[in-house]
Amino acid sequence: MNDPGLVDGVRVQWGDRLFYPGNRRVPASPGRTGTGLRTRAAVIRQRIEHTVARAPQVMVKVTGGGRGMVAIAAHLRYISKNGRILMEDDQGNHREGKEALLDVADQWRLGGSRIPEKSERREAFNIMLSMPRGTDPLVVQRAAREFAQTELADHRYGMVLHDHQANPHVHLSVRAESRQGKRLNPRKADLQRWREVFAERLRAWGIEAEATRQVTRGEQRNYPRLWRKKASEQGRVQTPGAAQKSGQRFSKSHEQAFEAWLRIKDALAKSSEPADHQLANAMNLHIRTMPFAIELMRRWKSEQRRELPGVQVAKVPTVTRSRPGPEMER
Numbered sequence: 655m656n657d658p659g660l661v662d663g664v665r666v667q668w669g670d671r672l673f674y675p676g677n678r679r680v681p682a683s684p685g686r687t688g689t690g691l692r693t694r695a696a697v698i699r700q701r702i703e704h705t706v707a708r709a710p711q712v713m714v715k716v717t718g719g720g721r722g723m724v725a726i727a728a729h730l731r732y733i734s735k736n737g738r739i740l741m742e743d744d745q746g747n748h749r750e751g752k753e754a755l756l757d758v759a760d761q762w763r764l765g766g767s768r769i770p771e772k773s774e775r776r777e778a779f780n781i782m783l784s785m786p787r788g789t790d791p792l793v794v795q796r797a798a799r800e801f802a803q804t805e806l807a808d809h810r811y812g813m814v815l816h817d818h819q820a821n822p823h824v825h826l827s828v829r830a831e832s833r834q835g836k837r838l839n840p841r842k843a844d845l846q847r848w849r850e851v852f853a854e855r856l857r858a859w860g861i862e863a864e865a866t867r868q869v870t871r872g873e874q875r876n877y878p879r880l881w882r883k884k885a886s887e888q889g890r891v892q893t894p895g896a897a898q899k900s901g902q903r904f905s906k907s908h909e910q911a912f913e914a915w916l917r918i919k920d921a922l923a924k925s926s927e928p929a930d931h932q933l934a935n936a937m938n939l940h941i942r943t944m945p946f947a948i949e950l951m952r953r954w955k956s957e958q959r960r961e962l963p964g965v966q967v968a969k970v971p972t973v974t975r976s977r978p979g980p981e982m983e984r
Contacts (some may be wrong), residue, residue, distance in 0.1 A: 662695035664921035669698030672914040709864040711783040714848045715761040722772035733814040733825035784823035791817035795853035798824035808832040872944025
């Protein structure tokens with residue numbers, strides 16, 4: 655496969671399925687060599703390089719939300735340590751001290767439709783954006799600020815940086831109702847987009863970061879919900895949940911991602927470009943050490959099925975993977 659356009663076409667076709675599952679049915683276009691295809695292929699290549707290099711995974715998590723001003727004010731006090739830590743609002747104003755918190759609460763209570771002290775619906779969302787230990791906290795704060803300006807532009811919010819714990823993270827308390835009266839209702843696809851935007855902003859500030867899905871990384875670990883983990887620690891439930899995900903839908907998604915990895919690797923291996931060969935070798939190592947690939951090979955061998963085409967799967971991972979903490983990615 656000497657034609658760069660063919661390599662780019664394969665990379666885009668299967669890379670979209672690997673990194674952007676909403677585009678699973680993107681038609682193949684191996685013959686197109688226009689600027690659009692080359693640009694898209696370059697984006698996919700960058701994501702592949704970040705993934706095989708095991709760039710730190712960002713975490714964006716909705717940790718809850720206030721049902722009324724009593725709960726919202728309590729969360730604002732919590733993330734700001736009762737006004738001792740500087741809070742930044744959606745207008746870029748810095749708030750500090752107990753009086754400032756009371757003023758923020760009044761703005762939320764009366765700005766737009768009135769928020770009652772207690773409500774049957776969620777009037778605010780608590781969002782946490784985090785990076786692993788060692789990341790510059792100020793860069794995390796800048797990236798979180800740009801994330802909020804992009805994704806929460808029409809909402810009132812308060813933002814606080816916590817850099818006193820193991821991993822630097824930013825708490826965002828966001829008013830559910832926008833200034834135009836539209837309500838925020840984040841779903842799974844929104845959370846993935848938020849992760850990708852946050853990672854993009856971190857990279858723009860020179861921080862290696864990625865936002866790939868577990869399926870893309872071949873991960874199988876099932877991170878328990880925070881409430882279940884705490885309940886288990888306190889003895890209120892017997893187990894924090896299954897350690898690994900399972901089920902037919904789960905396996906099918908992983909097999910589709912695995913096929914995409916193999917298709918891209920094979921195309922790069924047939925390229926005439928040395929850089930493509932180097933990336934194909936890195937991908938081969940990544941594929942060999944993916945937890946799902948190892949489990950899949952064991953299962954296929956036990957069923958006396960054929961070997962995987964184009965790759966030998968290691969029996970034991972030879973590369974230490976950086977894993978998000980239990981409070982991080984699902």
